[in-house]
Ligand SMILES: Nc1nc2c(ncn2[C@@H]2O[C@H](COP(=O)(O)OP(=O)(O)OP(=O)(O)O)[C@@H](O)[C@H]2O)c(=O)[nH]1
């Protein structure tokens with residue numbers, strides 16, 4: 001146990017966690033020089049979507065040897081939507097490397113992850129990273145980190161954190177900025193010296209708290225976590241103490257630990273080690289594995305609740321089932337339930353309608369990633385606009401989630417951004433000019449944040465950055481005006497023609513191209529005005545004996561508005577759906593039939609008047 005160290009790498013998004021884990025794995029000799037991995041970047045970002053987006057989505061374990069120490073290391077995501085991943089791994093580790101960008105300093109998620117680490121009693125080492133960059137200001141950043149610790153009420157001992165300066169990219173770390181170093185040696189030494197051995201008890205009965213799950217085709221479910229006490233041997237009888245009080249007897253059929261990024265089968269494991277075990281088919285995150293049914297379960301710190309929700313519905317449109325294989329309510333429901341087993345911050349509930357499910361999570365990106373994964377697996381699904389989850393206070397008045405927002409923008413964009421923020425009901429709490437940059441801090445309803453990032457990118461020509469953090473449930477902030485444009489809704493089904501689209505584009509911006517399959521109720525463009533209007537994008541030019549059918553020759557169509565999945569989710573109105581299939585993203589009205597749609601809108605209006 002004394003030769004084990006269990007650490008997590010935590011930080012705000014993009015401050016260099018995954019690059020640092022890479023560097024530690026490589027320099028500890030975990031990969032041999034001729035292995036392809038030795039040259040690749042951000043190895044831990046092993047999911048396709050992680051590599052494509054350049055961000056970490058799931059927390060992942062790895063391990064390396066340094067001298068005679070076995071160091072278990074967990075890479076975590078820095079994006080706020082995946083905060084649940086950071087929370088769930090805290091019970092595995094005894095120390096953290098808090099990575100802070102030497103240019104940007106601590107950001108919203110730095111505060112969130114540090115708070116979780118301090119609450120978990122983990123020993124922090126502060127790693128000021130990217131000191132190779134031109135804008136690095138490590139001294140200033142260290143002061144800010146110190147202030148951050150203080151504002152989180154760190155104890156004197158916690159305030160006495162060790163500091164390492166590093167460039168994860170160039171592969172060196174130092175204790176003092178002036179030191180010469182071309183390796184990570186000083187960081188390895190700091191981990192061994194400052195992070196305590198695991199908080200675990202060797203002599204007692206076997207107990208482990210499950211922090212992660214994985215599947216193996218031939219072994220079934222693998223439960224990962226730290227052995228809090230005792231030891232485990234393959235073949236040992238064991239019991240799973242479930243969250244609902246049930247007790248399931250089983251036998252440990254295999255044990256794994258980590259070497260590099262690989263899972264290696266071992267015959268037995270001891271207190272303090274992070275391992276995976278098989279043999280428990282319905283074990284979940286947060287449950288306890290132990291030796292006999294008489295034992296008490298280990299405490300599991302509940303994670304923060306979701307703040308937004310969306311509907312997932314069966315694709316009942318005319319093009320439903322054309323390119324996906326998994327399309328029924330049963331398929332979708334099973335897939336969603338499976339997701340909640342490993343994705344602890346997601347919840348799924350059935351609704352009154354058998355073909356609609358409500359999925360809630362921490363942010364639209366978290367749910368968008370799930371939709372994207374489902375598309376790739378062959379699912380088709382309709383997804384609604386994200387809505388925030390309200391609560392009630394003691395008097396029954398509605399409370400809504402309020403976020404603390406941090407924005408950094410160039411000075412010349414200040415006017416438009418401030419105006420935008422005020423229309424989203426943000427209350428500015430701090431505003432600072434430094435050079436030609438402005439930093440703004442505000443309290444803003446989560447509702448108002450939806451779609452803000454896209455605006456920010458547009459209004460600052462990509463130079464603005466933002467981050468946000470859950471602040472509190474507060475009184476409802478009142479109406480926030482939605483999208484200022486309506487939809488151009490097709491009244492016909494068929495194939496879009498250039499001839500017809502040429503006429504449609506007079507009304508607004510197109511979202512489809514000639515040849516696209518269209519159905520009645522599908523959204524084919526954005527109206528320049530606020531209301532929806534019916535259009536016919538499928539009309540063919542009347543045949544004359546002189547020319548062939550309107551084949552589009554000579555017609556100039558503007559390039560269509562193509563939206564990413566995430567953008568589409570924040571764009572659609574509350575009476576609209578995003579239709580996500582393996583090959584297509586289409587927008588549509590929830591009610592496809594025009595007459596029925598009008599009737600529904602009217603009854604909603606009369607209801608509002610009555611209320
Ligand atoms: N110049 C410089 N760039 C770095 C350094 N460390 C990381 N980067 C770059 O910063 C970017 C983000 O690095 P990642 O390692 O993916 O950051 P992360 O913290 O894992 O990001 P998330 O997991 O999405 O929160 C990449 O483009 C890296 O190449 C460094 O020390 N110096």
Ligand SMILES: [Mg+2]
Nearest residue numbers: 017018055056
């Ligand atoms: Mg990462």
